[in-house]
Amino acid sequence: MKTLFTPIHVGNLTLPNRIIMPPLTRNRAGVKGIPNELNAEYYAQRATAGLIVAEGTYPHPTGRAYTGQPGIYTDEQVAGWRLVTDAVHQAGGRIFLQLHHGGRLTHSSLLPNGVLPVAPSAVRPKGKxxxxxxxADYETPRALELAEIPQVVEMFRYATERAVVAGFDGVELHGANGYLPHLFLSNLTNLRTDKYGGSVENRTRFFLEVVKAMVSINGGNYVGVKVSPWKFLPNDIEEIDTEAIYPYLAKQLSLLGLAYLHVQLPIVTFDNQPDAPFDLAKLIRPNFQGVMMVDGSLDREKAIARIESGDTDLVAFGRAFLANPDLIERLRIDAPLNQVDYNTFYTPGTQGYTDYPTLQQLNAA
Structure with missing residues (x-):
């Protein structure tokens, strides 16, 4: 029987367990988006994960979503990430990088020359x-011109190329949670009438062009994809044809020989997050012929049940990994977990970042 601790082949890697550290925004890369030794220490502490997927990283300055977010565009950013990948590999770990274009979920003050955020259509999101x-209130984004779209696709191709130089074992496309690729999928945020809007085939076109561009650098084994079907209320994104668009998208992604497909399930700790009317993992699983990962506030028992049922191959633990650098050992022996300090998610420095104790440290104390 498969368990959380059964090894598995993912892309070009053999993972010693099926417990994944997913991308977790921490905003500790400074104003220039350059990873540093503190970031390297943080990721190396968690190198016992089957796989680490490093936090969402902008592929181009016009795609930056947050202050303190890392990039993978400049030589300095690549060198900073090399500190991280070297530290993780020296600790025996494996690490992918998530490529993340903010789309409309950013602000002109964060972008070069104060340009407006871009999106498939000029639909303003709620929130700040x-x-x-x-x-600051989100702004109404500028709709991408048809002639611009190949340039945006190229941003992801180039970022994948830079990730190879930075020493990553692979890259993940952030195609979820209301960011740019996801905006093209929803007919509530994609109002286009050209070849990128309207039908399911048209609305998935940009998404698939981006993935194919990423695959072109180092093959499908080097690329994972994250999706979040249904609703993601904090980022004001939802769909009305989830049951049509995701099976189609999953089938098309299957043809590319990807490392994995990462499915974000509804996160129960978000206020007013609605329950999906169907099991999203079961919706996608029959349509994707490859390794699948689920993510969504699962505890140890629920994660074990998902693996044993065959619904998924990998399980991501977000906040648990944030607060427990030795999460693998704690899950193995069913030990208590450190509690998350929500106040230090996005603050600078070591507090709530590299100072969470391991079981060994607690026992020694």
Missing amino acids: AHTSFGK
Whole structure:
């Protein structure tokens, strides 16, 4: 029987367990988006994960979503990430990088020359952006011109190329949670009448072009994809034809020989997050012929049940990994977990970042 601790082949890697550290935004890369030794320490502490997927990283300055977010565009950013990948590999770990274009979920103050955020259509999101001067209302984005779209696709191709140089074992496309690729999928945020809007085939076109561009650098084994069907209320994104678009998208992604497909399930700790009318993992599983990962506030028992049922091959633990650098050992022996300090998610420095104790440290104390 498969368990959380059964090894598995993912892309070009053999993972010693099926417990994944998913991308977790921490905003500790400074104003220039350059990872540093503190980031390297944080990821290396968690190298016992089957796989680490490093936090969402902008592929181009016009795709930056937050202050303090890392990039993979400049030589300095690549060198910073090399510190991280070297530290993780020296600790025996494996690490992918998530490529993340903010789309409309950013602010002109974070972008070069104060340009407006871009999206498939000029639909303003609810909520506020995190900027260097505090929270600010989201702006109405500028709809991408048809002639611009190949340039945006190229951003992801180039970022994948840079990730190879930075020493990553692979890359993941953030195609979820209301960011740019996801915006093209929803007919509530994609109002286009050209070849990128309207039908399911048209609305998935940009998404698939981006994935194919990423695959072109180092093959499908080097690329994972994250999706979040149904609703993601904090980022004001939802769909009305989930049951049509995701099986189609999953089938098309299957043809590319990807490392994995990462499915974000509804996160129960978000206020007013609605229950999906169907099991999203079961919706996608029959349509994707490859390794699948689920993510969504699962505890140990629920994760074991998902693996044993065959619904998924990998399970991601987000906040648990944030607060427990030795999460693998704690899950193995069913030990208590450290509690998450929500107040230090996005603050600078070591507090709530690299200072969570391991079981060994607690026992020694």
